[in-house]
Amino acid sequence: MVASRALATLWLLVASSGFAAPDLPALSDPSAPLAPGGSVQQQAPTGRDPNTTSLFAATALGRGNAGFGMYLGFPLLGVRAGYGILDTVDVGLELDSFYGVMNELRAFVRWQLYRGRHWTWALVADGGKAFFAQTAATEGKGARWLTGRRNWNVVPGMIASYSSAAPLSARLFVDLRCHVAFDTEPFQSDPLGGIPPALQVSTNLPVRFGVEAPFSSRTSFLFAFGFDLHGRVEDSKLMPMVSIGVVTAL
Amino acid sequence: MRKLVLAVTLVVWSGLIAGCQGQKRSTYTNSAGSLALSTDDSLLYAADADNDFIAVIDTGTEAKIAEVKVGRDPERVSVGADDAIWVTNRGSRSVSMIRRGDWREAARIAVGVEPVGLAVSPDDRTVYVVSSTSLESSDYGTLTAIDVETLSPAWTMAVGPEPRAISLIGNDRAVISFFKEGDLALVDLAKREVLRAGTDLYRRANASKLSGTARYGSRGSVFSSFFPRSGNDVVASPDGERLYSAVVWSREERIMVTPNAVTGYYGDGGPCNVGAIATPGVVTTALDRFRAVVDDLTTCSVGTDAADRDYPPSAITTPSVRRPIQGPAAMAIDPTGAWLYVVNRQSNNVAVIPTRTRQVAGLDFESSGSSVRSLVPVGSGPNGIALTRDGRKAYVYNAFDHSVSTLTSQGRGNNAVIVSNDREPIRVASDPIGEGRNAEFYAGRKLFFDATDSRVNNVSVGVACATCHPAGADDGHTWGFPDGPRQTPALAGRQILNTAPYHWDGEFATLQDFVDHTVRLRMGGTGLSPALTRQLAAYIDGLAPADNPHVLDVPTDAQRRGKEIFQMGQCDSCHSGPWLTNNGFADVGTRLTGGANPDNPEKLTRGFNVPSLLSLARTAPYLHDGSAATLKDRLMRDRGSNRHGALAEVSDSQINDLVEYLKTL
Numbered sequence: 001m002v003a004s005r006a007l008a009t010l011w012l013l014v015a016s017s018g019f020a021a022p023d024l025p026a027l028s029d030p031s032a033p034l035a036p037g038g039s040v041q042q043q044a045p046t047g048r049d050p051n052t053t054s055l056f057a058a059t060a061l062g063r064g065n066a067g068f069g070m071y072l073g074f075p076l077l078g079v080r081a082g083y084g085i086l087d088t089v090d091v092g093l094e095l096d097s098f099y100g101v102m103n104e105l106r107a108f109v110r111w112q113l114y115r116g117r118h119w120t121w122a123l124v125a126d127g128g129k130a131f132f133a134q135t136a137a138t139e140g141k142g143a144r145w146l147t148g149r150r151n152w153n154v155v156p157g158m159i160a161s162y163s164s165a166a167p168l169s170a171r172l173f174v175d176l177r178c179h180v181a182f183d184t185e186p187f188q189s190d191p192l193g194g195i196p197p198a199l200q201v202s203t204n205l206p207v208r209f210g211v212e213a214p215f216s217s218r219t220s221f222l223f224a225f226g227f228d229l230h231g232r233v234e235d236s237k238l239m240p241m242v243s244i245g246v247v248t249a250l
Numbered sequence: 251m252r253k254l255v256l257a258v259t260l261v262v263w264s265g266l267i268a269g270c271q272g273q274k275r276s277t278y279t280n281s282a283g284s285l286a287l288s289t290d291d292s293l294l295y296a297a298d299a300d301n302d303f304i305a306v307i308d309t310g311t312e313a314k315i316a317e318v319k320v321g322r323d324p325e326r327v328s329v330g331a332d333d334a335i336w337v338t339n340r341g342s343r344s345v346s347m348i349r350r351g352d353w354r355e356a357a358r359i360a361v362g363v364e365p366v367g368l369a370v371s372p373d374d375r376t377v378y379v380v381s382s383t384s385l386e387s388s389d390y391g392t393l394t395a396i397d398v399e400t401l402s403p404a405w406t407m408a409v410g411p412e413p414r415a416i417s418l419i420g421n422d423r424a425v426i427s428f429f430k431e432g433d434l435a436l437v438d439l440a441k442r443e444v445l446r447a448g449t450d451l452y453r454r455a456n457a458s459k460l461s462g463t464a465r466y467g468s469r470g471s472v473f474s475s476f477f478p479r480s481g482n483d484v485v486a487s488p489d490g491e492r493l494y495s496a497v498v499w500s501r502e503e504r505i506m507v508t509p510n511a512v513t514g515y516y517g518d519g520g521p522c523n524v525g526a527i528a529t530p531g532v533v534t535t536a537l538d539r540f541r542a543v544v545d546d547l548t549t550c551s552v553g554t555d556a557a558d559r560d561y562p563p564s565a566i567t568t569p570s571v572r573r574p575i576q577g578p579a580a581m582a583i584d585p586t587g588a589w590l591y592v593v594n595r596q597s598n599n600v601a602v603i604p605t606r607t608r609q610v611a612g613l614d615f616e617s618s619g620s621s622v623r624s625l626v627p628v629g630s631g632p633n634g635i636a637l638t639r640d641g642r643k644a645y646v647y648n649a650f651d652h653s654v655s656t657l658t659s660q661g662r663g664n665n666a667v668i669v670s671n672d673r674e675p676i677r678v679a680s681d682p683i684g685e686g687r688n689a690e691f692y693a694g695r696k697l698f699f700d701a702t703d704s705r706v707n708n709v710s711v712g713v714a715c716a717t718c719h720p721a722g723a724d725d726g727h728t729w730g731f732p733d734g735p736r737q738t739p740a741l742a743g744r745q746i747l748n749t750a751p752y753h754w755d756g757e758f759a760t761l762q763d764f765v766d767h768t769v770r771l772r773m774g775g776t777g778l779s780p781a782l783t784r785q786l787a788a789y790i791d792g793l794a795p796a797d798n799p800h801v802l803d804v805p806t807d808a809q810r811r812g813k814e815i816f817q818m819g820q821c822d823s824c825h826s827g828p829w830l831t832n833n834g835f836a837d838v839g840t841r842l843t844g845g846a847n848p849d850n851p852e853k854l855t856r857g858f859n860v861p862s863l864l865s866l867a868r869t870a871p872y873l874h875d876g877s878a879a880t881l882k883d884r885l886m887r888d889r890g891s892n893r894h895g896a897l898a899e900v901s902d903s904q905i906n907d908l909v910e911y912l913k914t915l
Contacts, residue, residue, distance in 0.1 A: 134560070137586065137587065137588040137604075137606045138606035140607065140609055140610070188588045188641050189588075190611065190612075190659060190662055191584070191588075191589045191591075191602045191623060191624055191668060192641065192644060192668055193641070193642070193666060194640060194642045195584070195639070195641035195642075196586075
């Protein structure tokens with residue numbers, strides 16, 4: 001409930017801010033039909049080019065386009081690079097870090113399922129290997145406890161984003177995931193408590209709210225917040241997150 | 251396109267990193283000492299040294315189903331991948347092999363003197379045996395490789411003096427612990443050579459003391475260096491990155507003149523400002539550098555950054571002063587490498603210690619000062635442990651009770667406790683009577699070994715007679731007693747009851763006098779009655795001498811010549827009679843008149859009490875202050891003075907002959 005109120009507040013703030021650029025001219029023909037594949041053929045406005053470079057919202061980069069983003073926050077900082085291999089499908093690499101204590105190199109794929117005039121929907125999946133500075137046996141309330149991540153992680157989910165028709169309008173997004181963590185470092189947390197299986201699988205529920213707020217046709221600010229619900233008893237039950245960053249076209 | 255190439259490169263790179271991380275190197279074993287489990291955990295094998303057999307126990311029914319006679323004093327047992335059972339017979343210079351289901355000794359293979367350490371290679375083709383000394387000399391021990399197919403020794407190589415335990419690192423390397431020196435050696439099994447002798451343990455553990463940077467105050471008030479002794483066991487972590495070895499940290503600095511009225515002066519301060527002058531420890535060694543990873547024993551007290559370190563505290567510290575920990579005899583590590591189980595023979599318990607952190611559920615080293623997550627009481631004289639492969643059960647062999655304790659866990663996290671079936675252990679035998687052993691002998695043995703008996707010592711000090719006289723032998727240490735430095739004499743095989751008076755300065759006319767002084771003033775015990783002293787005496791008197799490779803059916807020429815020189819040099823004027831002492835006094839010019847801890851002249855007006863020379867070969871170092879590392883060192887030093895034998899005119903080669911003779915005594 002709190003999160004949804006916060007999202008609504010953010011939504012109103014951003015929608016009423018300069019990021020939406022309400023005074024800019026709209027697309028030349030807002031009523032134009034959708035292009036094949038569900039994407040809107042963005043037509044260059046006479047005044048400013050639209051910003052379509054998204055890495056965290058649902059909008060695909062488009063075939064041949066590349067984007068780069070970086071963010072800083074809690075508990076993670078990271079960089080993400082994506083490339084549009086199809087009009088509606090992007091792939092890329094991302095490096096997440098819990099400030100050096102945990103570093104995860106992950107690949108991602110984003111498939112834009114639907115793009116309407118305001119709403120865009122995409123299926124996403126991240127996956128990668130995390131490298132921890134400490135072994136699982138050594139670490140107490142450390143990177144694993146905070147992030148819920150383990151040696152290998154797969155994070156499928158769905159993103160919904162909303163933007164107005166303006167070329168530099170903000171892309172508000174909600175990112176819902178299911179984080180499946182694969183622990184390949186079993187250890188006995190209690191002496192004589194039994195040997196855990198060689199592979200332990202746990203699930204978490206990451207929820208993100210955020211906005212990519214363009215300030216030019218190539219670059220946007222990123223603001224995101226949310227939380228992770230952790231399913232493993234050894235981990236924190238709920239971990240809030242917040243980050244700021246930038247996304248830009250390459 | 252370049253972007254795609256970059257992406258592919260990154261993915262491949264990350265995959266390589268992931269692949270490299272998974273390599274495992276050590277040869278994991280789930281047992282140590284006198285106990286081992288079959289490969290399916292259904293059978294337990296216990297080596298009973300008193301009865302010279304291996305007890306076979308069905309873990310399902312917890313009943314003994316067979317006993318297999320082996321050689322004398324079976325000490326360690328190990329099981330190969332093919333379920334063959336291997337046993338070192340310490341008293342028979344041999345190794346026994348038993349095939350599962352065929353409950354008789356299938357083979358006995360001759361090895362070195364007092365074989366103790368034992369390990370089966372992961373490929374199951376070789377069994378490695380560590381012997382305390384070679385068949386030729388007591389100066390060094392040996393490592394013997396036994397070919398499993400031919401059941402015969404494939405090769406033997408010399409290692410350092412008095413080796414004790416072995417841990418394999420894959421098929422091609424081994425680590426050996428040394429009993430008196432307390433350090434480790436790394437051996438290349440393919441090249442049959444010692445790659446590294448020592449881990450720089452002593453220097454690293456005493457760095458601030460040796461460099462003069464140690465400070466008094468909150469970072470430790472004991473201003474002493476400590477030497478690692480009693481290196482009974484070594485175990486490798488499952489990932490092969492680290493080794494854990496058991497030691498007893500033995501104080502080198504002078505013990506205070508004014509003994510504590512409660513604890514006795516053996517409680518005068520141990521490493522890290524905890525424990526006694528002899529405190530049990532766990533030494534971590536990084537295998538890649540073969541370097542000890544230890545606390546600085548002067549500055550590692552609670553309140554420093556010690557809590558953040560990722561290895562166990564180097565001194566084992568009890569969670570309760572009423573429950574001492576002493577005499578680490580065997581160690582096993584769980585398959586995940588998270589917990590170390592230290593079997594403490596002199597405190598009759600098992601200390602469970604986290605290996606990678608000092609703060610886990612149920613243990614906060616910073617606040618409690620204890621390194622032990624669980625301290626589990628077991629039976630008397632435990633010397634072996636085996637962990638089940640599911641990580642849910644541990645068995646401990648109680649050598650003096652001839653029983654097996656079963657340890658299990660209850661609860662989770664902070665509430666997890668380990669309990670033992672201590673009230674109903676699995677009994678496999680009883681004390682054998684005969685050959686000089688009777689009920690008094692066994693009762694005396696328990697007194698000798700028990701650091702938990704308040705009659706013998708103050709339990710907050712937690713030292714037993716066996717702490718410095720392990721199994722009646724000596725620990726190789728020279729202690730800074732208030733009257734001067736005193737090297738621990740061996741007791742076994744020396745006919746002690748016939749060699750009064752006692753102590754280097756002969757201040758005690760009877761054993762009862764000696765016991766009264768030592769137990770009350772030194773160890774802080776309430777004292778032993780004459781009846782209990784008789785039990786203690788019965789044990790000491792019944793101790794067999796250490797096996798000696800120099801004792802031959804037919805003496806060598808050098809030994810014969812040496813005997814003549816012994817008489818010619820008038821050594822037998824003091825070292826005379828069947829016990830090789832006239833029980834008198836002599837000033838042989840060894841009294842220390844200066845230095846940090848000079849001998850007290852008031853106690854030495856008659857000189858030193860002439861020690862027995864029985865069992866001399868394996869009791870180095872020599873002299874009251876341990877200043878002679880070898881017998882030859884002793885004889886060559888100051889021999890022109892003729893104060894310690896008339897040796898001024900004896901040639902160097904005759905000295906060599908004399909040494910050969912002395913080693914036969």
